[in-house]
Amino acid sequence: MTTLKDVAKKSGVAVGTASAVINNKSWVSExxxxxxxxxxxxxxxxxxxxARNLRTQRTNTIGVIVPDITNPFFPQIIRNIGALAHKYGxxxxxxxxxxxxxLGIEAFHVLLDKKVDxxxxxxxxxxxxxxxxxxxxxxxxxxxxxxxxxxxxIATVVVDAIKGGYLATKHLxxxxxxxxxxxxxxxxxxxxxxxxxxxxxxxxxxxxxxxISFNPEIVKQGDFSLNxxxxxxxxxxxxxxxxQAIFAFNxxxxxxxxxxxxxxxxxxxEDIAVVGYDDIPEASYVxxxxxxxxxxxxxxxxxxxxxxxxxxxxxxxxxxxxxxPLELITRQxxxxxxKLKSNLKWRY
Amino acid sequence: MTTLKDVAKKSGVAVGTASAVINNKSWVSExxxxxxxxxxxxxxxxxxxxARNLRTQRTNTIGVIVPDITNPFFPQIIRNIGALAHKYGxxxxxxxxxxxxxLGIEAFHVLLDKKVDxxxxxxxxxxxxxxxxxxxxxxxxxxxxxxxxxxxxIATVVVDAIKGGYLATKHLxxxxxxxxxxxxxxxxxxxxxxxxxxxxxxxxxxxxxxxISFNPEIVKQGDFSLNxxxxxxxxxxxxxxxxQAIFAFNxxxxxxxxxxxxxxxxxxxEDIAVVGYDDIPEASYVxxxxxxxxxxxxxxxxxxxxxxxxxxxxxxxxxxxxxxPLELITRQxxxxxxKLKSNLKWRY
DNA sequence: AGTCATAATTGAATCGTTTCAATTTACATT
DNA sequence: AATGTAAATTGAAACGATTCAATTATGACT
Numbered sequence: 001m002t003t004l005k006d007v008a009k010k011s012g013v014a015v016g017t018a019s020a021v022i023n024n025k026s027w028v029s030e031x032x033x034x035x036x037x038x039x040x041x042x043x044x045x046x047x048x049x050x051a052r053n054l055r056t057q058r059t060n061t062i063g064v065i066v067p068d069i070t071n072p073f074f075p076q077i078i079r080n081i082g083a084l085a086h087k088y089g090x091x092x093x094x095x096x097x098x099x100x101x102x103l104g105i106e107a108f109h110v111l112l113d114k115k116v117d118x119x120x121x122x123x124x125x126x127x128x129x130x131x132x133x134x135x136x137x138x139x140x141x142x143x144x145x146x147x148x149x150x151x152x153x154i155a156t157v158v159v160d161a162i163k164g165g166y167l168a169t170k171h172l173x174x175x176x177x178x179x180x181x182x183x184x185x186x187x188x189x190x191x192x193x194x195x196x197x198x199x200x201x202x203x204x205x206x207x208x209x210x211x212i213s214f215n216p217e218i219v220k221q222g223d224f225s226l227n228x229x230x231x232x233x234x235x236x237x238x239x240x241x242x243x244q245a246i247f248a249f250n251x252x253x254x255x256x257x258x259x260x261x262x263x264x265x266x267x268x269x270e271d272i273a274v275v276g277y278d279d280i281p282e283a284s285y286v287x288x289x290x291x292x293x294x295x296x297x298x299x300x301x302x303x304x305x306x307x308x309x310x311x312x313x314x315x316x317x318x319x320x321x322x323x324x325p326l327e328l329i330t331r332q333x334x335x336x337x338x339k340l341k342s343n344l345k346w347r348y
Numbered sequence: 349m350t351t352l353k354d355v356a357k358k359s360g361v362a363v364g365t366a367s368a369v370i371n372n373k374s375w376v377s378e379x380x381x382x383x384x385x386x387x388x389x390x391x392x393x394x395x396x397x398x399a400r401n402l403r404t405q406r407t408n409t410i411g412v413i414v415p416d417i418t419n420p421f422f423p424q425i426i427r428n429i430g431a432l433a434h435k436y437g438x439x440x441x442x443x444x445x446x447x448x449x450x451l452g453i454e455a456f457h458v459l460l461d462k463k464v465d466x467x468x469x470x471x472x473x474x475x476x477x478x479x480x481x482x483x484x485x486x487x488x489x490x491x492x493x494x495x496x497x498x499x500x501x502i503a504t505v506v507v508d509a510i511k512g513g514y515l516a517t518k519h520l521x522x523x524x525x526x527x528x529x530x531x532x533x534x535x536x537x538x539x540x541x542x543x544x545x546x547x548x549x550x551x552x553x554x555x556x557x558x559x560i561s562f563n564p565e566i567v568k569q570g571d572f573s574l575n576x577x578x579x580x581x582x583x584x585x586x587x588x589x590x591x592q593a594i595f596a597f598n599x600x601x602x603x604x605x606x607x608x609x610x611x612x613x614x615x616x617x618e619d620i621a622v623v624g625y626d627d628i629p630e631a632s633y634v635x636x637x638x639x640x641x642x643x644x645x646x647x648x649x650x651x652x653x654x655x656x657x658x659x660x661x662x663x664x665x666x667x668x669x670x671x672x673p674l675e676l677i678t679r680q681x682x683x684x685x686x687k688l689k690s691n692l693k694w695r696y
Numbered sequence: 697a698g699t700c701a702t703a704a705t706t707g708a709a710t711c712g713t714t715t716c717a718a719t720t721t722a723c724a725t726t
Numbered sequence: 727a728a729t730g731t732a733a734a735t736t737g738a739a740a741c742g743a744t745t746c747a748a749t750t751a752t753g754a755c756t
Binding site: 013014015016017020027028029032051053054055056057 | 703
């Protein structure tokens with residue numbers, strides 16, 4: 001291993017000077033700079049990052065925790081985080097909490113241990129109570145995507161989830177569906193609906209606007225997974241709940257719900273319409289294609305990185321919160337309900 | 349920041365002893381061990397990993413490079429790598445090369461720079477010529493998943509891809525399809541078919557067995573992406589190539605091909621049958637569901653980690669290669685061709 | 697030539713651990 | 727009590743960079 005000392009010796013300067021060249025401090029004379037550069041090349045010297053990390057207490061690494069890497073929504077965000085971070089010379093340590101708070105907390109501590117320069121939390125991967133414990137201490141900057149903990153020291157990048165929930169529900173109401181079941185995220189002790197709260201509020205707001213009373217019996221809890229959506233939908237179907245449409249709080253659950261509906265021999269949207277949330281790529285190639293709320297995935301990721309790296313030297317003294325826009329994407333899984341259309345019976 | 353020195357002072361021992369306690373070396377007496385532990389607790393001491401890393405030249409980190417994190421095949425592997433690594437106290441630095449050799453090479457160098465304890469390459473993310481450059485130098489252990497570079501110093505975990513290609517093709521041949529087009533991975537200057545070579549061989553082997561001559565005109569190059577599959581299929585359809593079935597070298601391209609086929613108003617499998625490769629979750633919920641070759645994704649990931657961590661202290665002196673089993677999963681996208689079935693015309 | 701400000705350079709201290717040769721302690725044996 | 731051996735403990739030297747106060751060189755100006 002060749003070290004800075006070797007470089008210094010070879011080029012006949014002090015290690016401090018060699019270091020200055022590497023970090024191109026302006027005060028090194030051109031002559032010595034060239035000499036050092038030459039030695040670096042000849043010795044094929046690579047600075048040891050570990051020594052650098054120890055001395056500077058920085059790692060050029062940011063930690064990312066995602067709730068479920070197999071949910072196609074997240075890779076889209078991760079890709080953008082990774083690409084932008086790379087551009088700025090940072091790497092990412094990725095942790096998958098598998099929708100499990102315990103794993104999320106563990107991951108959080110690992111990242112603190114590793115002295116990452118910043119942490120990006122995607123979704124509600126760490127419970128609020130755990131997070132607040134670390135705010136008084138010297139902690140790396142934390143940015144949360146798609147979850148608003150309401151903690152001023154933590155930067156937040158979200159979409160207007162209430163509007164999202166509202167748009168999805170309103171779309172169904174406008175088409176004539178009155179009994180709209182919802183499949184939410186996991187209910188939680190101290191973090192209500194794990195951040196799917198906004199969608200929930202939006203749903204209720206739309207109902208209110210259309211003077212339809214909220215019916216808690218057609219609210220089922222999911223877990224943001226395909227299977228969770230499938231199972232929740234099964235409950236709707238078995239309970240003879242008579243729902244005319246379903247608003248699933250993410251696309252994966254929507255697709256799971258569609259599986260259950262098709263399995264039962266019912267048609268989408270003629271018998272039951274479905275709306276999702278996220279707009280993952282799959283939404284446009286499942287059958288029928290899924291109407292959903294599109295989140296700006298690339299922007300969410302990039303914005304989080306921008307915020308993090310802009311404040312990595314010194315913490316911002318004001319609280320940061322960005323709200324990004326979302327939009328309704330209309331596809332096949334919604335349509336006017338049967339009674340308003342032809343009465344033709346046809347099964348898959 | 350409280351350091352080991354503080355702990356040592358507080359408990360009245362030398363720092364060497366305190367260090368020994370932390371790394372629970374057996375020769376520390378129970379009495380002093382307790383004293384040190386007590387001090388650690390009272391001071392709420394956390395060892396500084398960066399100092400540790402520098403001193404030991406180890407980081408408890410493994411680097412992972414994937415070709416495309418938005419391809420659902422990879423998150424399944426990543427999850428398993430991450431989970432097992434975490435269990436053994438390791439974190440992963442994830443790099444997404446976006447199917448771009450240049451980015452793959454950059455990622456590789458970043459990982460070497462960061463002094464990761466090992467590197468897992470998934471698929472052909474780094475060209476062979478780049479890899480061999482680093483074999484004479486002191487490099488971390490490298491394990492490659494789903495790609496056989498044929499370099500003894502590099503550990504390899506693959507499936508029997510020739511068998512995979514063979515099974516997929518044979519299945520179609522058995523159903524009566526004779527003209528089977530294929531959509532391969534990217535053709536490459538120095539890395540032929542970027543590791544999709546095995547599937548290609550298997551395809552040819554099956555044809556041979558059925559005495560069907562190989563026709564290079566029905567071989568199209570894809571890029572392992574949905575869109576790549578879509579475009580390749582378009583070519584087949586526009587060229588009036590008369591293919592009766594398609595074997596796409598991964599599921600994503602197969603799904604893309606299905607989109608093109610459906611868009612053209614043709615039926616699957618009645619007009620054109622499709623087989624994929626990987627068995628991503630989507631294969632079972634697209635329409636029609638996709639017949640494919642299932643790869644043991646969890647096992648691939650876990651095996652790579654096992655190999656890496658078993659040899660992280662000292663390099664193995666023999667070359668390691670594991671071949672895992674795969675299987676054909678039959679779903680709706682294949683069936684006997686039209687002439688052998690009913691002649692009913694029906695379009696989507 | 698002398699003075700002074702500025703530009704370059706030096707090298708020891710530091711970051712916080714682990715490691716290991718040297719030393720001390722404890723205890724059994726004669 | 728002396729001796730020998732094994733068990734505990736010590737603390738200085740690494741690991742390889744960055745930082746910064748101190749020093750030296752350079753050149754402009756009188």
